[in-house]
Amino acid sequence: MSFLKRSPWVLHYDASSCNGCDIEVLACLTPLYDLERFGILNTGNPKHADLLLITGGVNEQNRDVVRTIYEQMPWPKAVVAVGVCAACGNFFRFSYNLSGGVHELLPVDVYVPGCAARPEAIIDGVSRALEVLEEKYQTRRRIAARLPEALEVGRADREDAERIAELELHENRYEAEIYGDYGLVAAALSPDGILERMDDTVFLKAAVDGVILGTGRVEMREGECVASRLSVDSRFRHRGVQAGLLAGAERAFPDARCYVVELRHAGRNALRDFRKHDYVPVQASEAVPQPVRLEKKR
Numbered sequence: 001m002s003f004l005k006r007s008p009w010v011l012h013y014d015a016s017s018c019n020g021c022d023i024e025v026l027a028c029l030t031p032l033y034d035l036e037r038f039g040i041l042n043t044g045n046p047k048h049a050d051l052l053l054i055t056g057g058v059n060e061q062n063r064d065v066v067r068t069i070y071e072q073m074p075w076p077k078a079v080v081a082v083g084v085c086a087a088c089g090n091f092f093r094f095s096y097n098l099s100g101g102v103h104e105l106l107p108v109d110v111y112v113p114g115c116a117a118r119p120e121a122i123i124d125g126v127s128r129a130l131e132v133l134e135e136k137y138q139t140r141r142r143i144a145a146r147l148p149e150a151l152e153v154g155r156a157d158r159e160d161a162e163r164i165a166e167l168e169l170h171e172n173r174y175e176a177e178i179y180g181d182y183g184l185v186a187a188a189l190s191p192d193g194i195l196e197r198m199d200d201t202v203f204l205k206a207a208v209d210g211v212i213l214g215t216g217r218v219e220m221r222e223g224e225c226v227a228s229r230l231s232v233d234s235r236f237r238h239r240g241v242q243a244g245l246l247a248g249a250e251r252a253f254p255d256a257r258c259y260v261v262e263l264r265h266a267g268r269n270a271l272r273d274f275r276k277h278d279y280v281p282v283q284a285s286e287a288v289p290q291p292v293r294l295e296k297k298r
Ligand code: SF4
Pocket: 016, 017, 018, 019, 020, 021, 022, 055, 056, 082, 083, 084, 085, 086, 090, 114, 115, 116, 117
């Protein structure tokens, strides 16, 4: 494996298990099974973890916790659902507060069967997850090498709502950390919210081989074509995705009097990127976060 030169770290989270599967996860770390001999370490910090091992189904109390842990893990990351409860909810799935398996909330990469899952099966699941990590890493390299030539920009469909919500959430989280205003994270639209906005707003997507790398909203206001909420996957920033979205907005409304980009903030580097495409700042208020308006005259 070319990417996994260092020890992969695992974060174990008990979503709502009966503790049967958790005992088996801990058994993997005892001298009998000794997962550490493969260089795999157990960590309590999501920011250090490569793999998320979840036991139990997801219930209404911990949905946000599980989602936050996943969001805090650095890319590339993989999710291993350990046991039948994590796979589908098991016999608890008709319980009043259970959402079902982990896949209801997160993209699961590997399922480990069993009730409880055996340590050998868990170790096998972890080794498969390491292959998934390598595949994700190689896919990113492959796509990045083809940018910006292979980028296709067009109007997003309703089935893209989930990915658009994910990209906008990441952008809001990034801005929230800049301004220390975590209300921005809560203000991000859910996939259902995106679907509602699609009725009156054009959502653009920039994709390579069907993988959406960036998105933005475009609408006409009094003769101006206004682009906002430009959100680019952080793994593909500064590779022409944003420029592709701007060009897509201009193509979508060729008769606009001028083209406008609205940003919540813009650092010096971001402004320099926009200037390359003739967008110049015309307005910045004293508010924090500081909204920025950039214009491109026809
Ligand atoms: S799969 Fe079985 S052992 Fe594991 S958490 Fe569910 S009920 Fe418990």
